[in-house]
Amino acid sequence: MPGPERKTKWGNPPWKIDFCSKKISIPKEVDFAVVGGGFSGLSAAAWLRRFEPSKSVALFEANRVGAGSSGHTGGMTLAETAAGDIPGLGDVLAGLSEIVKELALDCDLSLPGAWELGREDGLPDSPIAWTDTGDLRAVKEVPGGTLDPGKMVSGLACCADASGAQIFENATVSNIEFQAPLRLNVNDNVILAHKVLLATNAMSLELSDLTKRAQPKFTLAVATEPLSEVQHGALGLGSGRPFYTIDFPYLWGRLLKNRGVIFGSGLVHLNDWHELADVDISAGQAAELLAQLEKRVRGLHPVLHSVKFTHRWGGPILIPEHWRPVFSLHPRSPHAVVLGGYSGHGVALSVYLGRWAAEVMLERRKPLG
Numbered sequence: 406m407p408g409p410e411r412k413t414k415w416g417n418p419p420w421k422i423d424f425c426s427k428k429i430s431i432p433k434e435v436d437f438a439v440v441g442g443g444f445s446g447l448s449a450a451a452w453l454r455r456f457e458p459s460k461s462v463a464l465f466e467a468n469r470v471g472a473g474s475s476g477h478t479g480g481m482t483l484a485e486t487a488a489g490d491i492p493g494l495g496d497v498l499a500g501l502s503e504i505v506k507e508l509a510l511d512c513d514l515s516l517p518g519a520w521e522l523g524r525e526d527g528l529p530d531s532p533i534a535w536t537d538t539g540d541l542r543a544v545k546e547v548p549g550g551t552l553d554p555g556k557m558v559s560g561l562a563c564c565a566d567a568s569g570a571q572i573f574e575n576a577t578v579s580n581i582e583f584q585a586p587l588r589l590n591v592n593d594n595v596i597l598a599h600k601v602l603l604a605t606n607a608m609s610l611e612l613s614d615l616t617k618r619a620q621p622k623f624t625l626a627v628a629t630e631p632l633s634e635v636q637h638g639a640l641g642l643g644s645g646r647p648f649y650t651i652d653f654p655y656l657w658g659r660l661l662k663n664r665g666v667i668f669g670s671g672l673v674h675l676n677d678w679h680e681l682a683d684v685d686i687s688a689g690q691a692a693e694l695l696a697q698l699e700k701r702v703r704g705l706h707p708v709l710h711s712v713k714f715t716h717r718w719g720g721p722i723l724i725p726e727h728w729r730p731v732f733s734l735h736p737r738s739p740h741a742v743v744l745g746g747y748s749g750h751g752v753a754l755s756v757y758l759g760r761w762a763a764e765v766m767l768e769r770r771k772p773l774g
C-alpha cells in the first residue's frame with residue numbers, strides 16, 4: 406500500500422517507495438529484532454522468516470522504510486566493498502542477482518558493467534570524453550550496473566511483511582540493555598529480543614557502538630531531465646553503464662529509466678550524526694555543494710550546457726575506518742549483530758550482507774568480521 410508522499414529537507418530523489426506498514430501493536434517479546442528499515446535491515450528481516458518461518462521477527466524503523474541512505478541512494482550496484490575485496494566476502498553481484506531472483510524482487514536490476522573514469526590513462530576507445538578539471542575518460546570497465554532503489558526498498562519490505570515479519574515504522578529504538586534477552590526501548594514500550602540486528606547505518610551510532618569508529622557524512626546528487634538517445638550517445642552513455650571516477654574530484658552517475666541522468670558528488674561534513682536531522686539541501690553547505698555540482702555537470706559536455714535538473718537531493722553515508730564495512734558481533738553482547746558502514750558502496754552489499762546477517766542471527770554462519 407503506498408504511503409503518504411515523503412518530503413524532507415534532504416530533497417526528493419526520483420524513486421518512489423510503495424510500502425506502508427500495517428497498524429499492529431508492538432509485541433512484548435520476539436525471537437529476532439531488526440533495528441533499521443534500509444536495505445540491510447529489510448533484507449535480513451525477509452530472510453530470517455524465510456529461513457525460520459516459526460520464529461518471530463520485528464523490524465523497527467525510526468521513520469519510514471528507506472528514510473535513510475537506501476531511499477536516497479543512486480542505485481549503482483557495484484562489486485566488492487569500498488575497501489575492495491575482503492577475504493571470505495564472496496561474489497556480491499552474483500549473490501544480489503540470486504536474492505533478486507529468489508525473492509522475485511521487481512527492482513529493474515541490470516548488470517551491463519560500470520565505467521571507471523579517470524583523468525589519466527584513458528582507454529583509446531573511451532566512449533566518454535568529458536571536461537572536468539582535466540579530461541575525463543573511461544579507464545576501465547568493471548562489473549556492475551544499476552537498480553531502482555525505491556522498488557528495492559518496497560520489494561524487500563513487502564517480502565518481509567508477506568513472510569510474517571512485523572514492520573513498525575515511526576518506531577525509534579532509543580536504548581538497548583545488553584542483557585539476555587536484550588531489552589529494547591521502542592517509543593514507550595519495552596521489548597525483549599533474543600537476537601538483535603543493528604542496521605542503523607549513519608544514525609544511532611551510540612547503539613551500534615560506532616561513534617569512534619566511523620564518520621557520518623551527507624552526500625548529494627541531481628537528476629537531469631530526460632535526454633534523447635542521440636544525446637546519450639554523444640555523452641558516451643549509450644551502453645547504459647553507470648560510472649564513477651577513481652580520482653578526485655569524485656563524480657558518479659547513472660542513467661534513469663526515463664532517460665534522465667543522475668550525477669552525484671560532494672560531502673557535507675558533520676561533527677555528530679545528530680546533525681543529519683538539520684541538513685537542508687536548500688541552505689548552507691549542502692546548497693553550495695549542489696550548486697557546484699550542477700555547474701560542474703553543465704561544463705562536462707556541450708550536450709549538458711543548458712540541461713534542466715528535475716531532482717536534487719542528498720542522504721547520509723557512513724564511512725568506517727579504512728573504508729571497511731562493519732559486520733560483527735556487538736562488543737557488548739554476542740546476541741547483537743552490527744551491520745552497515747558501506748560508504749558510497751552499499752547498494753548491492755547491504756542486500757547481500759543482510760541475508761548473511763540473518764544466517765548469523767540463526768547461528769548458521771559467522772559475520773565477516
Ligand SMILES: Cc1cc2nc3c(=O)[nH]c(=O)nc-3n(C[C@H](O)[C@H](O)[C@H](O)COP(=O)(O)OP(=O)(O)OC[C@H]3O[C@@H](n4cnc5c(N)ncnc54)[C@H](O)[C@@H]3O)c2cc1C
Pocket residue numbers: 440441442443444445446465466467468469470471472473474475476477478479480481482483576577578579604605606607608609612624625626669718719720721722744745746747748749750751752753755
Ligand atoms: C546520495 C547517495 C547516493 C548513493 N549512491 C550509491 C550508489 O550509487 N551505489 C552504492 O553502492 N551505494 C550508494 N550509496 C550508499 C548506499 O545507499 C548505502 O550504503 C545503503 O543504502 C545503506 O543501507 P542500510 O540499510 O545499511 O542503511 P540505511 O538505508 O541508512 O538504513 C538505516 C535505517 O535505520 C533507521 N534508524 C536509525 N536509527 C534508528 C533507531 N534508533 N531506531 C530505528 N530505526 C533507526 C534509519 O531511519 C534508516 O532508515 C549512496 C548513498 C547516498 C546518500
